[in-house]
Amino acid sequence: MDLQRGRIYVAGHRGLVGGAIVRHLTSRGARNLILRSHQELDLSCQAAVDDFFATERPDYVFLAAAKVGGILANSTYPAEFIRDNLAIQTHVIHSAWKHGTRKLLFLGSSCIYPRDCPQPIKEEYLLTGPLEPSNEPYAIAKIAGLRMCQAYRREHGFDAIVTMPTNLYGPGDNYHPENAHVVPALIRRFHESKLSNAPEIMIWGSGKPLREFLYVDDLARALVLLMEHYSGEEIVNVGSGLEVSIAALANAISHVVGYAGKIGFDHSKPDGTPRKLLDCGRMQALLGPTLMTNLEDGLMQTYADYRDNAPKAQIDMYPGLAQDAKK
Numbered sequence: 494m495d496l497q498r499g500r501i502y503v504a505g506h507r508g509l510v511g512g513a514i515v516r517h518l519t520s521r522g523a524r525n526l527i528l529r530s531h532q533e534l535d536l537s538c539q540a541a542v543d544d545f546f547a548t549e550r551p552d553y554v555f556l557a558a559a560k561v562g563g564i565l566a567n568s569t570y571p572a573e574f575i576r577d578n579l580a581i582q583t584h585v586i587h588s589a590w591k592h593g594t595r596k597l598l599f600l601g602s603s604c605i606y607p608r609d610c611p612q613p614i615k616e617e618y619l620l621t622g623p624l625e626p627s628n629e630p631y632a633i634a635k636i637a638g639l640r641m642c643q644a645y646r647r648e649h650g651f652d653a654i655v656t657m658p659t660n661l662y663g664p665g666d667n668y669h670p671e672n673a674h675v676v677p678a679l680i681r682r683f684h685e686s687k688l689s690n691a692p693e694i695m696i697w698g699s700g701k702p703l704r705e706f707l708y709v710d711d712l713a714r715a716l717v718l719l720m721e722h723y724s725g726e727e728i729v730n731v732g733s734g735l736e737v738s739i740a741a742l743a744n745a746i747s748h749v750v751g752y753a754g755k756i757g758f759d760h761s762k763p764d765g766t767p768r769k770l771l772d773c774g775r776m777q778a779l780l781g782p783t784l785m786t787n788l789e790d791g792l793m794q795t796y797a798d799y800r801d802n803a804p805k806a807q808i809d810m811y812p813g814l815a816q817d818a819k820k
């Protein structure tokens with residue numbers, strides 16, 4: 494991968510992962526980034542995507558554009574999650590191959606694995622059992638995307654690689670109170686509860702589920718290394734090995750934010766999958782041992798991002814909800 498001269502398209506560059514990839518590529522001296530916002534290029538529109546690839550002909554593609562959200566968003570908008578993600582990935586993977594892209598990196602998610610598979614989760618556990626119902630449409634779209642990458646490699650020799658990140662957090666995340674993932678949602682809620690001196694804050698579910706969290710800049714570093722050094726059909730898990738219960742996470746965020754009230758649990762909200770810790774042996778064999786940002790430091794940097802940028806940050810991921818969020 495020619496980082497300096499190669500034409501590198503980062504799809505979804507304004508998002509959590511896309512933003513981190515752009516930061517890392519820039520720090521590595523990439524000078525030829527091709528960037529388009531959702532408003533400039535709607536990747537769910539096949540004609541627009543094909544015109545873009547015919548015109549720009551990127552050498553490398555990081556496909557970090559997707560319809561993404563937390564457990565409640567996935568349960569509330571299953572149709573959008575499967576439709577948009579199937580459309581985006583299908584159009585980008587096909588047009589990239591058709592117009593001569595040399596390599597494409599696809600991002601799946603740890604939710605593609607069976608809900609009750611052995612832990613830590615190895616890549617070969619894929620499709621060996623039923624999925625977690627709360628995000629099955631999204632997971633099925635992701636499985637279709639990874640299979641499409643493998644099929645284009647097998648039939649056309651297209652160098653598409655597939656990565657499976659664990660739960661991510663960090664600067665540039667979506668802080669929408671209902672649609673965000675747990676870390677940004679709780680950072681916002683603890684911050685607002687501190688400012689309002691609320692005596693108690695409610696966390697969704699039982700607090701018992703376990704989650705592995707990877708700081709997004711650590712992910713970006715791994716993705717660029719995989720783009721530079723890995724060309725294979727096998728999918729690659731990308732995780733941190735840093736696993737906590739949601740209750741412990743809430744306590745850690747409460748400490749970082751400086752909230753002094755009580756933490757309660759809203760059992761009317763879903764827990765989702767009980768655990769999804771990734772086995773990253775394949776990644777370590779490929780990249781060697783990599784230092785990961787610890788949770789406390791990562792949360793402090795994310796909280797600083799929220800305080801500095803949240804007013805500008807997109808919180809109405811689904812405009813229809815924007816009004817509700819402000820109620």
Ligand SMILES: NC(=O)C1=CN([C@@H]2O[C@H](COP(=O)(O)OP(=O)(O)OC[C@H]3O[C@@H](n4cnc5c(N)ncnc54)[C@H](OP(=O)(O)O)[C@@H]3O)[C@@H](O)[C@H]2O)C=CC1
Pocket residue numbers: 504505506507508509510511530531532534535536537556557558559560561577581600601602603658659660661662665666667674807
């Ligand atoms: N966040 C996480 O915990 C995890 C994420 N992943 C994967 O990483 C990838 C990136 O996720 P993340 O960065 O968190 O998501 P974000 O929502 O932060 O970013 C997604 C980006 O894609 C853009 N986008 C969405 N739809 C379209 C469209 N139709 N056309 C053009 N652009 C579009 C969004 O633009 P806009 O906001 O303007 O619509 C946004 O910039 C996804 O594939 C996701 O599945 C995998 C594991 C965990």
Ligand SMILES: C[C@H]1O[C@H](OP(=O)(O)OP(=O)(O)OC[C@H]2O[C@@H](n3cnc4c(=O)[nH]c(N)nc43)[C@H](O)[C@@H]2O)[C@@H](O)[C@@H](O)C1=O
Pocket residue numbers: 561562563564565567602603604627628631659660661672673674675676678679696697698702704739762763764765766
């Ligand atoms: C990355 C992965 O992320 C998603 O799966 P998830 O890990 O279950 O997502 P989550 O981050 O929203 O929740 C994690 C846990 O946290 C608890 N929880 C507590 N309080 C809040 C809260 O306020 N908001 C949220 N969102 N969760 C909360 C919540 O009840 C759950 O037990 C997939 O949809 C899919 O997008 C995917 O690929």
